[in-house]
Amino acid sequence: ADVFEALDYGAGSDTRGANPPNSDAALATLDGLESRDVAGNARHPQSADETEAWAHFDRRGDVVLYRGNRAVTVAWRTGEMLAVRPNAPWPIFPAVSSDGKVRAELETPKGGDPWAVVVKDEATGKVLTRLEGLDYPRRIRFADGTRLLVTATQDDVLTVWDVAAGKPLWSEKYPARAFGYAGTGDPQFDAAGRRMAVGTMVGDATVVDVWDLRRHTRVARIEVPRVLLSAGVALSPDGELIAGGAEEVTVWRVSDGKEARVLRGHAKKESPNDRPAIRCEFSADGRKLLTVD
Numbered sequence: 001a002d003v004f005e006a007l008d009y010g011a012g013s014d015t016r017g018a019n020p021p022n023s024d025a026a027l028a029t030l031d032g033l034e035s036r037d038v039a040g041n042a043r044h045p046q047s048a049d050e051t052e053a054w055a056h057f058d059r060r061g062d063v064v065l066y067r068g069n070r071a072v073t074v075a076w077r078t079g080e081m082l083a084v085r086p087n088a089p090w091p092i093f094p095a096v097s098s099d100g101k102v103r104a105e106l107e108t109p110k111g112g113d114p115w116a117v118v119v120k121d122e123a124t125g126k127v128l129t130r131l132e133g134l135d136y137p138r139r140i141r142f143a144d145g146t147r148l149l150v151t152a153t154q155d156d157v158l159t160v161w162d163v164a165a166g167k168p169l170w171s172e173k174y175p176a177r178a179f180g181y182a183g184t185g186d187p188q189f190d191a192a193g194r195r196m197a198v199g200t201m202v203g204d205a206t207v208v209d210v211w212d213l214r215r216h217t218r219v220a221r222i223e224v225p226r227v228l229l230s231a232g233v234a235l236s237p238d239g240e241l242i243a244g245g246a247e248e249v250t251v252w253r254v255s256d257g258k259e260a261r262v263l264r265g266h267a268k269k270e271s272p273n274d275r276p277a278i279r280c281e282f283s284a285d286g287r288k289l290l291t292v293d
Contacts, residue, residue, distance in 0.1 A: 055292045057283050063290060076288070095140040095149070102128065102146045106137070117151065119163055129166040134159065138179050139186045143213060144193030152185035158198060160213060170216035174200055182277065183232025190239030191284070195219060195254075197235040197242055201228060208233050208242055210254050222257045224250075234280040234289070241286075245278035249291055266293045 055065045058073065062082060065072045073083040094105040100122060107116040107130070117131040117140060135153040143150055148169070149161040156178045159171040178200035179185030188197045196211045206224040211217065222242060233244035241260060242252045249263040266278060279292040 055279075055290055056281050057288075057290060059284075061283060061285075095142055096122065097142045097146045099145065102142070104140050104142065104149055115153075117149070117161075119146075119149070129163055131161050131163075131166060141187050141189070143187070143189050143196065148193075148213065150187045150196065152179050152187065152198065154179075156180075156185075158185070158187070160196075169214060172211075172216065175202065177201060181228065182230040183279065184230065186232040188233060188235040189213065190235055191237035192239070195235065195239040197233055199229050199233040199244060201230075204228060206244070208244070208252075210235070210239075210242070220254045220257060222252050222254075229277075231277040231279040231292075234282050236282045237284060237286045241282070243280040243282065243289055245280065245291065245293075246276040247278075249278055249280060249289070251289070263289070263291070266291065 055063055057076075058064050061076065063074050063076050065074070069086065071083075071085040072081065073085075074081050094103055096103050102119060103122045104117050104119045107118045109115050114133050115136050117134070117137065119128045119131070120126060121128060131149065131151075134151060135155040135157065137151040137153050139150075139152040141150045142148070143160075146163060149163050151157075151159050151161065153159070156174040156176060157171055158174060158179075160169045161167065162169050181201050184199050184201045184206075186198070189195065194213055196213045197208060198211070199206050199208045204226055206227055206229040208222040208224065208229075209218055210220040210222075212219055224244075227246050229244040229246060231244070233242050235242060240254050242254060243249060245263070245266070248266060250259055251261040251263070252258065253260050277293065281290045282288070283290070
């Protein structure tokens with residue numbers, strides 16, 4: 001069977017959201033014209049949380065699906081399976097720059113020393129810089145090519161680093177446990193490298209901040225009451241939309257914080273151990289949204 005299967009629209013959805021029975025990943029165009037199941041019907045037997053699913057768009061706009069240590073690349077429009085990579089590296093950690101030339105990895109502390117992040121040339125292994133004096137980083141992301149690095153650490157501090165200088169541009173201390181759940185604290189960037197979005201946990205709610213990447217200036221704050229976006233959020237390439245979801249996906253406007261669209265009909269929990277969480281990613285042109293549940 002093809003990896004992609006056309007889906008019926010979700011019942012009761014005013015946005016023609018995908019309704020993929022027993023699927024982990026779905027793709028929908030934001031104008032609601034089509035949606036597709038990109039992961040097939042395979043589900044984990046007891047809990048989707050046992051092996052976290054991950055998917056993203058590659059540079060050509062195709063979809064890469066990760067399950068365990070296996071990565072499958074499929075053409076999003078035709079469903080053709082393009083490549084299968086066994087023993088594929090997990091795409092979260094360590095951090096690799098968008099051009100694949102620079103890597104950031106943790107340096108194990110000695111004794112009571114603080115953690116350090118070491119930035120290396122991927123081809124030669126040469127150390128380019130060391131970022132010192134931080135707590136254990138839950139997330140590390142390059143931004144604006146290799147110029148900036150963003151860390152979200154265990155002590156709930158968000159920091160933007162100038163890689164060349166080896167020093168922080170600015171940092172923000174969040175409340176305790178703000179980054180303490182799955183995808184919270186995972187920074188996302190617009191295409192121009194101007195804005196950064198990060199979701200944080202506040203009790204049983206989520207607060208999404210949009211920051212000016214180079215200045216300590218909050219552009220917007222979106223509060224999502226009684227919903228924990230534990231898989232994090234996505235920021236559109238133009239920096240104008242935020243997407244995230246638990247049992248359904250919501251797209252918010254950054255300009256006024258209001259809902260622009262709701263995508264319903266995602267796969268229901270198959271086990272009481274499953275936590276509702278939908279990971280989202282915008283395509284490079286901002287017209288498609290990939291969701292993984």
